[in-house]
Amino acid sequence: MELDFxxxxxxxRDEVRDWLADHxxxxxxxxxxxxxxTDGAAWEVRxxxxxxxxxxxxxxxxxxxxxxxxxxxxxxxxxFEYEYARVNAPYRxxxxxxxxxxxxxxxxxxxxxxxxxxxxxxxxxxxxxxxxSEPGAGSDLASVRTRAELDDGGTSRSSGAESGGExxxxxxxxxxxxxxxxxxxxxxxxxxxxxxxxKGLSLLLVPTxxxxxxxxxxxxxAGQDEFxxxxxxxxxxxxDMVVGEVGQGWRTAMATLGIERGTTxxxxxxxxxxxxxxxIDLARERGALDDPMLRRRIVDAWISxxxxxxxxxxxxxxxxxxxxxxxxxTTAKLYASTRHQQLGxxxxxxxxxxxxIVGEGYALDRRQRSFLLSLAETIYGGSSEIQRxxxxxxxxxxxxxxxx
Amino acid sequence: MDLTFSEEQDELRKVVRSFLARHSDEANVRRLAAxxxxxxxxxxxxMAGELGLQGLAVPEEYGGxxxxxxxxxxxxxxxxxxxxxxxxxxxxxxxxxxxxxxxDEQARHDFxxxxxxxxxxxxxxxxxxxxxWDEQGIGLTAAYDETGGWRLNGVKTYxxxxxxxxxxxxxARTPSGTSLLAVETADAPGLARTPLPTLDQTRxxxxxxxxxxxxxLLGPEGTAxxxxxxxxATAAVLLAAEQVGGAAAALDAAVEYAKIREQYGRPxxxxxxxxxxxxDMLMEIESARSAAYGGLWxxxxxxxxxxxxxxxxxxxxxxxxxTKVAADNIQVHGGIGFTxxxxxxxxxxxxxxxxxLLGTPSYHRELLATRLGI
Numbered sequence: 001m002e003l004d005f006x007x008x009x010x011x012x013r014d015e016v017r018d019w020l021a022d023h024x025x026x027x028x029x030x031x032x033x034x035x036x037x038t039d040g041a042a043w044e045v046r047x048x049x050x051x052x053x054x055x056x057x058x059x060x061x062x063x064x065x066x067x068x069x070x071x072x073x074x075x076x077x078x079x080f081e082y083e084y085a086r087v088n089a090p091y092r093x094x095x096x097x098x099x100x101x102x103x104x105x106x107x108x109x110x111x112x113x114x115x116x117x118x119x120x121x122x123x124x125x126x127x128x129x130x131x132x133s134e135p136g137a138g139s140d141l142a143s144v145r146t147r148a149e150l151d152d153g154g155t156s157r158s159s160g161a162e163s164g165g166e167x168x169x170x171x172x173x174x175x176x177x178x179x180x181x182x183x184x185x186x187x188x189x190x191x192x193x194x195x196x197x198x199k200g201l202s203l204l205l206v207p208t209x210x211x212x213x214x215x216x217x218x219x220x221x222a223g224q225d226e227f228x229x230x231x232x233x234x235x236x237x238x239x240d241m242v243v244g245e246v247g248q249g250w251r252t253a254m255a256t257l258g259i260e261r262g263t264t265x266x267x268x269x270x271x272x273x274x275x276x277x278x279x280i281d282l283a284r285e286r287g288a289l290d291d292p293m294l295r296r297r298i299v300d301a302w303i304s305x306x307x308x309x310x311x312x313x314x315x316x317x318x319x320x321x322x323x324x325x326x327x328x329x330t331t332a333k334l335y336a337s338t339r340h341q342q343l344g345x346x347x348x349x350x351x352x353x354x355x356x357i358v359g360e361g362y363a364l365d366r367r368q369r370s371f372l373l374s375l376a377e378t379i380y381g382g383s384s385e386i387q388r389x390x391x392x393x394x395x396x397x398x399x400x401x402x403x404x
Numbered sequence: 405m406d407l408t409f410s411e412e413q414d415e416l417r418k419v420v421r422s423f424l425a426r427h428s429d430e431a432n433v434r435r436l437a438a439x440x441x442x443x444x445x446x447x448x449x450x451m452a453g454e455l456g457l458q459g460l461a462v463p464e465e466y467g468g469x470x471x472x473x474x475x476x477x478x479x480x481x482x483x484x485x486x487x488x489x490x491x492x493x494x495x496x497x498x499x500x501x502x503x504x505x506x507x508d509e510q511a512r513h514d515f516x517x518x519x520x521x522x523x524x525x526x527x528x529x530x531x532x533x534x535x536x537w538d539e540q541g542i543g544l545t546a547a548y549d550e551t552g553g554w555r556l557n558g559v560k561t562y563x564x565x566x567x568x569x570x571x572x573x574x575x576a577r578t579p580s581g582t583s584l585l586a587v588e589t590a591d592a593p594g595l596a597r598t599p600l601p602t603l604d605q606t607r608x609x610x611x612x613x614x615x616x617x618x619x620x621l622l623g624p625e626g627t628a629x630x631x632x633x634x635x636x637a638t639a640a641v642l643l644a645a646e647q648v649g650g651a652a653a654a655l656d657a658a659v660e661y662a663k664i665r666e667q668y669g670r671p672x673x674x675x676x677x678x679x680x681x682x683x684d685m686l687m688e689i690e691s692a693r694s695a696a697y698g699g700l701w702x703x704x705x706x707x708x709x710x711x712x713x714x715x716x717x718x719x720x721x722x723x724x725x726x727t728k729v730a731a732d733n734i735q736v737h738g739g740i741g742f743t744x745x746x747x748x749x750x751x752x753x754x755x756x757x758x759x760x761l762l763g764t765p766s767y768h769r770e771l772l773a774t775r776l777g778i
Contacts, residue, residue, distance in 0.1 A: 317407035
């Protein structure tokens with residue numbers, strides 16, 4: 001099923017197609033399909049590819065022109081993402097800034113923040129890491145303990161920004177994707193020390209190039225250094241580096257997570273479709289199609305990816321028609337993440353003993369990498385358990401769990 | 405792209421839902437369920453007269469209103485939600501569709517206006533003792549007799565609403581292959597019809613015996629199977645929409661109960677054991693919606709291959725989704741959900757009967773695999 005987004009965007013689609021055909025060549029083409037939200041493989045090539053995209057004007061298609069974007073609509077953004085995923089281009093190394101921080105700043109940032117940070121994001125000059133999770137606060141972000149205090153230099157007690165004061169940040173963050181490469185972090189902090197839970201949190205933008213920030217890589221279970229732990233010891237950032245209002249960081253963080261759950265699905269879905277096709281080819285090679293049990297699971301894997309596609313199309317159609325997306329937009333992540341894991345398990349099983357052998361230095365092939373990394377999909381962006389709470393409480397209106 | 409509903413379609417849904425809330429409420433569902441005939445002619449006529457539901461997707465030239473399958477799917481979704489009894493599925497999803505697909509323009513002109521007006525109850529008689537929905541399952545024969553035309557001999561059974569139908573469309577073997585024949589049941593000689601007591605009392609079935617019963621051949625002899633296959637694909641998608649509606653109603657009931665029923669001093673819906681089950685039910689339903697809506701969109705805009713694939717997918721997935729959600733609804737209700745007085749079992753039984761109505765999920769998975777070349 002070829003997607004037709006209508007005559008209005010056909011020229012734009014052709015432009016995207018032509019550009020991708022001309023530029024996704026050489027080393028970039030060799031790294032087709034590399035990466036994912038948690039995959040730090042082939043980092044340098046991917047970064048170079050992001051710069052190529054930037055030079056072509058393809059980063060920030062929907063962002064306003066004044067910040068370096070193309071100023072086009074949601075439909076064009078979707079068409080670009082779709083065409084991008086269709087040719088299996090490398091997953092963008094700048095995902096944290098492009099897909100999460102950028103949209104958040106556009107929605108909630110100050111004018112000065114937008115002017116200062118958005119153009120360098122689109123120029124791939126500054127890389128960003130997300131500082132939400134903590135060792136004691138993974139799914140429970142409301143229990144964030146990293147503290148930030150305003151040091152106004154003793155000149156004023158009212159406004160740090162005007163007095164040129166600074167935030168002093170202390171705490172520890174973890175699971176920061178691509179953290180070792182980050183020039184800046186957007187960090188959820190507790191700015192009111194007497195506050196409890198989600199009150200009194202603020203979102204701060206913190207530069208990493210300072211003595212108070214130490215970033216140590218952590219290896220994930222696939223053997224990659226894609227994420228990091230971050231130690232903040234009297235790290236400093238300007239008083240004007242709060243996104244949204246002081247004390248409103250919870251709302252800002254939740255909005256970001258909402259964006260995260262939405263944006264990763266469309267490109268992922270096409271990757272999953274490719275994996276399902278590869279699974280069928282593998283089953284055919286291995287003569288597994290005659291086994292009724294395997295056959296059933298193979299057909300189910302195909303059904304799953306087709307359902308993911310239709311679900312996404314429903315959401316896209318609603319968004320572009322100016323309607324509020326239905327409940328499927330909320331259940332899509334839970335469905336996609338669990339079904340993708342099933343697909344990976346089946347593929348690994350079909351690959352047999354040979355699929356259990358890895359390359360030197362724990363080098364994984366595409367199937368192995370995707371299978372192992374899929375285990376993160378039910379954790380990041382809100383775990384499946386958190387998703388079920390959100391669906392239960394916010395969509396179905398069930399009573400909240402009593403919280404101590 | 406037209407993958408979302410229009411305001412007119414939202415309005416259609418509202419109108420149908422409110423009509424069914426009045427005429428297919430629990431009391432009426434139970435009344436028809438307890439009756440072996442299971443048909444309310446007054447409601448049937450109002451469905452046609454006030455809302456035009458029987459002829460919604462029938463082209464205007466045959467007396468219908470010429471809407472698409474997405475519109476019809478909305479009606480089936482609402483019918484599933486309300487556990488509508490009576491011959492709507494048999495007449496609209498099976499018989500009207502078979503007429504539209506068969507190569508017989510005259511038959512369309514003769515029969516479709518009656519269906520659209522609510523004057524005719526019709527069904528498709530395909531299955532026999534073997535319960536198969538494929539071409540190989542057709543054993544009943546039709547023979548041509550120079551003096552009296554076509555005559556049917558044999559037995560069809562598990563025929564949806566076959567005991568009620570004014571018009572039977574019968575799949576039969578003739579010397580040239582599979583053919584479709586029409587029998588108008590009023591005063592038809594050699595026709596014996598017996599309603600069958602069904603596990604799911606909300607959807608009736610009948611056994612139909614033919615003994616030298618005169619019948620009218622529709623379209624050229626021996627060429628009916630592709631039209632029947634397409635009819636079954638359409639019916640599979642509409643049944644999937646009905647299953648989505650049934651599942652949605654079951655979830656609504658579960659959620660409503662989980663909000664008010666207290667155990668250990670708080671509503672059970674506040675416990676993750678119940679809350680997460682309800683969340684999974686919604687995920688299952690939304691996925692089933694995608695499967696069913698994908699089928700409806702294919703019927704309106706897709707080619708034959710796309711329709712065949714989307715239909716098999718929809719039936720394989722939505723069947724199991726409805727059954728799972730209907731069972732989970734009973735579980736959420738606990739002991740009360742296991743009683744005859746509570747409606748939860750009505751949905752569960754409808755789910756199980758729908759699972760086999762057009763062939764089991766395994767059968768549809770196999771159809772899908774074949775159509776995908778797996």
